[in-house]
Amino acid sequence: MDREQENREGLNMDSSKTKLYSQDPWWVRWLLIGVTISFLTFLLLLPLIVIFQEALAKGIAFYIRSLSDRNAWSAVKMTLLTAGVAVPLNLVFGVAAAWATTKYQFRGKSILITIIDLPFAISPIVAGLMLVLVFGSQGWWGEWLSDRGIQVIFGVPGVILATVFVTFPFVARELIPLMQEQGSDEEWAAISLGANGWQTFWKVTLPNIKWALLYGVLLCNARAMGEFGAVSIVSSNIRGRTNTLPLQIDALYSEYQSAAAFALASVLAGLGVLTLIGKTILERRMKST
Amino acid sequence: MSVEIKNISKSFGSFTALKDVNLRIETGELISLLGPSGSGKTTLLRIIAGMDIPDSNPGSQILFFDEDVVSMPVGKRHVGFVFQHYALFKHMTVFDNIAFGLRVRPRDKRPSKKEIQDRVRELLRLIQLEGFGDRFPTQLSGGQRQRVALARALAIEPRVLLLDEPFGALDAKVRQSLRQWLRRLHDELNTTTVLVTHDQEEALEVSDRVVVMNQAKIEQVGSPEQVFHNPTSEFVIDFLGNVNVFRGRVQDGKATWGAAREERGEESRGADASDSAKIYVRPHELAVDRNKLSDESIAARVQRINLAGAQAKVILSTAQYEEIRVDLPMERFQHLRLVPGDAVFVQPTNTRIFVPDYSI
Numbered sequence: 001m002d003r004e005q006e007n008r009e010g011l012n013m014d015s016s017k018t019k020l021y022s023q024d025p026w027w028v029r030w031l032l033i034g035v036t037i038s039f040l041t042f043l044l045l046l047p048l049i050v051i052f053q054e055a056l057a058k059g060i061a062f063y064i065r066s067l068s069d070r071n072a073w074s075a076v077k078m079t080l081l082t083a084g085v086a087v088p089l090n091l092v093f094g095v096a097a098a099w100a101t102t103k104y105q106f107r108g109k110s111i112l113i114t115i116i117d118l119p120f121a122i123s124p125i126v127a128g129l130m131l132v133l134v135f136g137s138q139g140w141w142g143e144w145l146s147d148r149g150i151q152v153i154f155g156v157p158g159v160i161l162a163t164v165f166v167t168f169p170f171v172a173r174e175l176i177p178l179m180q181e182q183g184s185d186e187e188w189a190a191i192s193l194g195a196n197g198w199q200t201f202w203k204v205t206l207p208n209i210k211w212a213l214l215y216g217v218l219l220c221n222a223r224a225m226g227e228f229g230a231v232s233i234v235s236s237n238i239r240g241r242t243n244t245l246p247l248q249i250d251a252l253y254s255e256y257q258s259a260a261a262f263a264l265a266s267v268l269a270g271l272g273v274l275t276l277i278g279k280t281i282l283e284r285r286m287k288s289t
Numbered sequence: 290m291s292v293e294i295k296n297i298s299k300s301f302g303s304f305t306a307l308k309d310v311n312l313r314i315e316t317g318e319l320i321s322l323l324g325p326s327g328s329g330k331t332t333l334l335r336i337i338a339g340m341d342i343p344d345s346n347p348g349s350q351i352l353f354f355d356e357d358v359v360s361m362p363v364g365k366r367h368v369g370f371v372f373q374h375y376a377l378f379k380h381m382t383v384f385d386n387i388a389f390g391l392r393v394r395p396r397d398k399r400p401s402k403k404e405i406q407d408r409v410r411e412l413l414r415l416i417q418l419e420g421f422g423d424r425f426p427t428q429l430s431g432g433q434r435q436r437v438a439l440a441r442a443l444a445i446e447p448r449v450l451l452l453d454e455p456f457g458a459l460d461a462k463v464r465q466s467l468r469q470w471l472r473r474l475h476d477e478l479n480t481t482t483v484l485v486t487h488d489q490e491e492a493l494e495v496s497d498r499v500v501v502m503n504q505a506k507i508e509q510v511g512s513p514e515q516v517f518h519n520p521t522s523e524f525v526i527d528f529l530g531n532v533n534v535f536r537g538r539v540q541d542g543k544a545t546w547g548a549a550r551e552e553r554g555e556e557s558r559g560a561d562a563s564d565s566a567k568i569y570v571r572p573h574e575l576a577v578d579r580n581k582l583s584d585e586s587i588a589a590r591v592q593r594i595n596l597a598g599a600q601a602k603v604i605l606s607t608a609q610y611e612e613i614r615v616d617l618p619m620e621r622f623q624h625l626r627l628v629p630g631d632a633v634f635v636q637p638t639n640t641r642i643f644v645p646d647y648s649i
Contacts, residue, residue, distance in 0.1 A: 194390055
């Protein structure tokens with residue numbers, strides 16, 4: 001009887017919940033599941049455990065000392081500052097971009113949507129070099145900026161700019177498909193009932209997109225805190241000044257202070273695990289609405 | 290409130306949605322915009338609401354009473370708009386949905402909490418959903434949702450009620466009862482209502498007047514009886530229900546269809562083109578008999594019979610393998626005792642003739 005039901009499910013091609021497994025022999029199923037699990041274990045799970053193990057290799061006391069080091073603290077603060085500026089900026093930008101591309105009709109819209117993806121497509125190193133080209137002392141605006149005593153490259157603004165650039169698609173990418181699917185009927189309904197643009201956004205649009213927005217912000221934040229490539233180009237790599245956590249880890253590691261490096265790395269890894277948990281919760285929320 | 294549309298055109302890129310449309314909607318009437326998809330009916334509705342802006346042609350106007358509203362934003366027009374897919378605010382309760390239009394008013398024009406509550410209660414009673422105020426839209430059926438959407442639109446006491454295929458997403462049974470209810474509501478509230486639909490049955494059943502639209506233009510405006518019985522164009526007769534089309538000829542203003550059928554070959558021998566015409570006959574306007582009753586009768590064979598309905602639907606086929614659809618009253622059908630394969634004669638009791646243009 002069980003078999004029969006399985007077969008029926010397998011034949012039901014219309015249903016999006018159709019499960020193909022009933023068609024495959026058992027060994028194919030086990031092989032695929034086995035390959036996936038061993039891949040995850042060896043490439044993702046074990047390294048994660050090793051990080052924590054290495055971090056604690058010289059004992060708890062050393063771990064705590066590594067984390068409370070002046071330069072480590074400065075790196076944490078720098079990372080929080082960078083994310084604290086980049087994430088809100090990209091939140092505003094993402095909502096604006098999603099609103100513009102889904103509620104309005106204009107020429108070149110599809111090109112704009114493609115351009116939003118640019119940071120995903122190009123290597124972060126290239127992104128960093130582009131910023132040097134524009135803001136560096138030999139760059140287009142370098143002279144103008146240095147005349148006014150503003151240092152972008154090798155300074156805090158450069159690190160923030162690089163992070164903003166690399167993380168700007170996250171919020172927009174989450175919102176555009178959702179808002180496209182939702183259309184603008186609800187907004188029109190609100191407007192026809194006499195709501196102004198501000199009321200329409202806060203009372204109608206925002207509640208409809210809030211989970212996707214949070215999801216985008218979460219991913220954006222995770223990337224902002226973990227970004228290495230673009231930031232390493234524009235940072236002076238001076239410890240205690242413009243080093244973010246990833247840069248500090250890299251510096252420690254190349255000086256063979258691997259326990260200290262791993263201690264800091266465990267902070268980043270922990271952050272990643274938290275992000276993953278948050279992501280799972282949000283995904284469930286989005287599905288239920 | 291009367292609405293007058295004067296010389297309105299609208300194009301989206303190279304697509305023309307409306308071409309020089311003129312229409313006057315009288316105070317208190319329920320008027321339907323009927324047409325196939327792409328005929329421009331929804332665009333016209335959205336232009337009345339202010340959601341689409343007409344092409345700026347000199348002389349184009351939209352008048353609410355006698356006030357030109359072309360450049361007036363949607364929110365200022367005080368129109369009640371109901372969408373095909375409800376467009377209810379999903380995160381708000383039914384109560385909050387209906388109260389929305391009152392709560393977003395500027396502080397000095399906003400009714401008090403008590404007044405809002407009374408108004409929403411009254412509307413909930415009107416849509417027969419008392420006690421549903423605390424539910425969320427997802428906890429309601431399609432028909433209930435659309436009634437909430439209607440109440441939400443009515444809460445702002447709109448000057449005109451605009452309904453964009455409001456029953457399009459509902460199943461046949463619910464659609465039927467809701468359209469009756471809508472008609473009663475319209476009479477009770479004494480509003481002006483514009484209903485967009487592609488369902489001819491719906492339009493003919495509830496409206497005071499029907500506007501038949503096709504390819505960005507208005508084909509005909511009239512009462513349901515007028516457009517059904519006296520269609521002024523081939524499109525209208527074809528769109529409003531089933532119809533049989535025959536080729537025939539007109540002589541002295543009288544159509545001879547049976548004869549033309551047999552003499553078909555003559556056309557190619559150079560018969561005057563102006564004589565040939567298309568003859569439209571509705572399925573219920575055909576008489577069937579076993580004997581040849583007149584010269585107009587043509588011979589046919591019974592092909593299929595469908596008895597699921599108030600009338601017997603019989604499909605005949607002629608010697609030329611053309612299908613003729615006939616609706617027979619049940620008594621007549623039982624009297625004839627037709628079975629597939631029977632030879633019969635058929636003749637029209639009423640015809641409409643359209644002589645094609647000379648360009649053919």
